[in-house]
Amino acid sequence: MKDNLLDIENVTVKYKVKNGNLFFNRYNDFKAIDRVSFTLAPSETLGLVGESGCGKSSLARAIVKLVRLESGKVTWLGKDWTLSQKNEDSQFKENIQLVFQDPLASLNPRMTVSEIISEPLENYRRELTSLQKKELVKQAMETVGLSSSMINRYPHEFSGGQCQRIGIARAIILKPKLIICDEPVSALDVSIQAQVINLLKDLQRRFNIALLFISHDLSVVKHISDRVMVLYLGRVMEIASVNDLFSNPTHPYSKALLSAIPIPDPISERQRKRDNLVGDAPSPIFPPSGCVFRTRCRNSTNICSIKEPEEKKIKLGHRVACHHVSY
């Protein structure tokens, strides 16, 4: 497929966790990501949702090679990135930038805003003079709604929302093709959250950036995404366009997630019938056999504990991994 920006095929990420006693070191493998596949088209937004521990962030890290892939393939613009050598990496990395969850922790406290935002330039645009760099930094700051007079301040002088804007300015300064946003708004207040979401949407339109938007908040994901992927314990449960997923959620987990989101409207919130999941998500180190969701699923039957469901295509661009979905 030539048109896709990013092709992820059967990506698996494994971590080792220590599980020994005083005398023996034993390690358990656990799969944070298990055979996940998806594609991302240019200037598209894919929302990635799931509860904590479902592997959302691991997937983001795997894409930018911050963690090693156990198996699988990441293809960027038709080229296999997993095989590329270190010296070729810069071409890919230049085009993929990250925005992190904790705005203050992701900025170096001993660097000024101008140093933080121009750091990508130091790595990838060495030919520019310092004056040109400064000009670009100022432009980027204005683009994200920060006054360029604040260029010599330090991160602690800014509020959470402003720090997140600095993080975004750093991400857009190289004019990347893809920005991976790892829970960019969950640490912010509601009113600031709305500002940052508006900013991301606006930047995406202006610069044709694709977004991989990771969040646990489905209402944010609904607002910003074109397509949504639902993860549970490192497996894809459902992937569909925003309209399909929210009007016709097919996987029992997606249904439960949707019904758990509170609606800020007293009348409809109180009339709504909830079908709450029981219990917590099981430990990813010892996932249930067969379908990983079966321990919390209402519809689970014998087959669910024996066989892992395969992803079924129920319509174009809508895949579901459940035994009890007919197509």
Add this chain to the structure above:
Amino acid sequence: MSRLFEIKNLSVIFDTADGTIRAVNNISLNVNQGECLAIVGESGSGKSQTFLTAMGLLADNGRSSGIINLNGSNLLEMKRKELNKLRGNRIAMIFQDPMTALTPHMKVGEQIREVLVHHQGAGKKDSYKIIKKMFERVNIPEPDKRMQMYPHELSGGLRQRVMIAMALICKPDVIIADEPTTALDVTVQAQIMDLLKEVKTEIGAAIILITHDLGVVAGIADRVAVMYAGSVVESGDVFEIFYNTKHPYTLGLLSCSLSLDKKIDFLEAIKGQPPNPNKLPNGCAFNPRCNKVKAICKEKEPKLKFRQQSHLSACHFEFGVK
């Protein structure tokens, strides 16, 4: 009839190196039995400080003035010993992060037993039975086993249930829940909110829910108080607040909170950011961010006024928008 829990003209001031900070500014609130009051506001609006003061947990550099009445007696004037008889017994608190609120080196069963022994002088066998029953009540599976566990062995949802069990164990009159679900996943949040609703009807306790999530408020609250920069800017019945909003800040919060049932292209965000509490703007604290600001807003601080029966709003103007 005297109110069950009442805050009158409470102010909280902190002395810091940067000068004095007015965290809470002359606020008045009350809750009746069996009622749920939601306190909504952004970080720094003073919502947590108000109730930490009520629990006697104010930091050393903080000073408070005003009255906080529980069943007619003022909590702020009490000696530590008297307060200790009430805390955990008649008034209990559920904290945001159960991992830091529970003692890490004590089994959770032991921690709850401590409360029982202190307030009711219960014996070992009795308290075991009471705790087991309470664990079953808050839907903790295998209560016998869980009581012997340490907080780190439990999942976030279970830890929060332990916290709720601990708060409920003496059947308090007032439960203060400070962002009880913010640290939890949505599916677990829904379970915990259902549990709180059941508790409210079952033991008839008053619940004060501190939160920033308007969705959570919509599901459980009877009345709502919206706080901004240390003051209550609007308060009233939950339906009034949501459908007959009077204050521009509340309106802004409502229009920028995302919902599954509406699809809008561009969110109407509130511009700017919450003010720094040690240099609040002149006049109305919300005026630099308000989109309906007039000259008077920059000069005079608006008073909380009745707009309708039991609906108060602190704005110079009557915005009956919506």
